[in-house]
Amino acid sequence: MTNRVLIVGGRGRIGSSVAQDLVTHTDAEITITGRDPNGSLPPELPPDRSRYLALNLADSAALQQAVSSSNLVVHCAGPFHYRDASVLKTCIEAGVNYADVSDSRSFTRRALELRETAKNAGVTAIINTGIFPGVSNSMVRRDIEKLDTAEQVHLSYVVGGSGGAGVTVMRTTFLGLQTPFEALIDGKMQQIKPYTDRETIDFPEPYGKTGVYWFDMPEAITLPETFPVKTVVTKFGTSPDLYNHLTWFVAKYWPDSWLKNPSVIEFLSYVSYGMTAVSNNFSGVGVAVRSQVTGLKNGKPTKVRSTALHPNAATATGIGTGSIAQLMLEGKLAKPGVWSVEQALSTELFERAMQSRNLNIDQVCV
Structure with a gap:
């Protein structure tokens, strides 16, 4: 059948x-x-x-x-x-x-x-x-299996422009700024504010060194459930970097009441999507995912790092x-x-x- x-x-x-x-x-x-x-x-x-x-x-x-x-x-x-x-x-x-x-x-x-x-x-x-979550989860599993003991997972993602997807992706980004979330750090659940603690990650070309920020992702709750690790970091960024700075500004300075207003979310989503219609022409619409797992192999500190790249995030x-x-x-x-x-x-x-x-x-x- x-x-x-x-x-x-x-x-x-x-x-x-x-x-x-x-x-x-x-x-x-x-x-x-x-x-x-x-x-x-x-x-x-x-x-x-x-x-x-x-x-x-x-x-x-x-x-x-x-x-x-x-x-x-x-x-x-x-x-x-x-x-x-x-x-x-x-x-x-x-x-x-x-x-x-x-x-x-x-x-x-x-x-x-x-x-x-x-x-x-x-x-x-x-x-x-x-792709993230999804392929990213399997990348982590694959990396962990290379080690005798895994202690820390660091996941980073970057998307070019709109990622080849619709305005829903923009909504998801701004909805992710609404509330702090919990992440496992050094064996304890800690409260994290979205889009903070910028970190520069060296992704494969065409992205190269790109800024990423704390972002609430499901891997932050499923990976600690699956593997006995002490820390799980999930960070996200966009290309061009201008969008990162604009999103950081919104997350830091806009009142919570604005970010939790559906009309504001719609406004931000459509404005951002309109901007990417232009920037996609030079940033592309691809995605890069980097998984890095830190632990021990044969008694020695070891990092296993994986990267995936695709020209269209959708x-x-x-x-x-x-x-x-x-x-x-x-x-x-x-x-x-x-x-x-x-x-x-x-x-x-x-x-x-x-x-x-x-x-x-x-x-x-x-």
């Missing part, structure tokens, strides 16, 4: 990138959803294997029907700061496997609370499956999620429960998936 994949929010740049990856690497039939009753398939998707379905996530009956007609559901309808776990709950009730591109701590916690429920239902649910997200979805459809990734990527995906399967998609990840020990 032909596999049927439902991509919730598939009309967006991220969702359509996931759909393209699945069309390329599987024989599945793809249904993408959107809120527009008059919507249609993106032109890059083949009409013989794809169809469009108008779906409002608030319509629980319609959601249940769409989920029940599928073998796998991929949730791409962000920003996930605004989402509850209703899609995941519907999948568990219907006995349908699930993956998502979520990047929100609050959403991640809500999803992980359903681990035992999904396990009892025999449903495999993999969350945070894009496409890279599609690769991360599409590879997970492919493995689930093929029955190679079956672990009932709700899991982050590093908790479910072996390094062997990860390396094979990246090689099949020509996403090279360099790794060195220093």
Whole structure:
């Protein structure tokens, strides 16, 4: 029987990138959803294997029907700061496997609370499956496995301009400035203010030395749960560097009431997206991820460092999620429960998936 994949929010740049990856690497039939009753398939998707379905996530009956007609559901309808776990709950009730591109701590916690429920239902649910979080999680796992003991994880990300994605990515950035968050530092959870403590990281070209700042990411809670490390750092930056300084200014000086006002978030998002329409021409829309794990190897202090680079951040997200979805459809990734990527995906399967998609990840020990 032909596999049927439902991509919730598939009309967006991220969702359509996931759909393209699945069309390329599987024989599945793809249904993408959107809120527009008059919507249609993106032109890059083949009409013989794809169809469009108008779906409002608030319509629980319609959601249940769409989920029940599928073998796998991929949730791409962000920003996930605004989402509850209703899609995941519907999948568990219907006995349908699930993956998502979520990047929100609050959403991640809500999803992980359903681990035992999904396990009892025999449903495999993999969350945070894009490029970061997602590929980044597997990079950390791969680095940790090179050491005898891992003590510190330092994750850094940089995105060029809009990253080839839509205005939703801008919303996610500004939503991430709203509240302080907890991070594991030297074995203790500490309160961190977003977009502080600028650090210069040497990324692969074309980014080179780029400033990154503390940013709330799901890896900050799932990696300490998975590995017995003492510190997990997650930092994010953009190119060109002007955007970093502007975002830092907003995070530091704008009143909390402004940052928590939906109208202000929309204003900032659309202004920023308009600016990237110009800057994309020279910054590109790519992404670089760097993982550095510090620990011991044969009794000696050792750092294992990995870097991944792709010219389009939205496409890279599609690769991360599409590879997970492919493995689930093929029955190679079956672990009932709700899991982050590093908790479910072996390094062997990860390396094979990246090689099949020509996403090279360099790794060195220093």
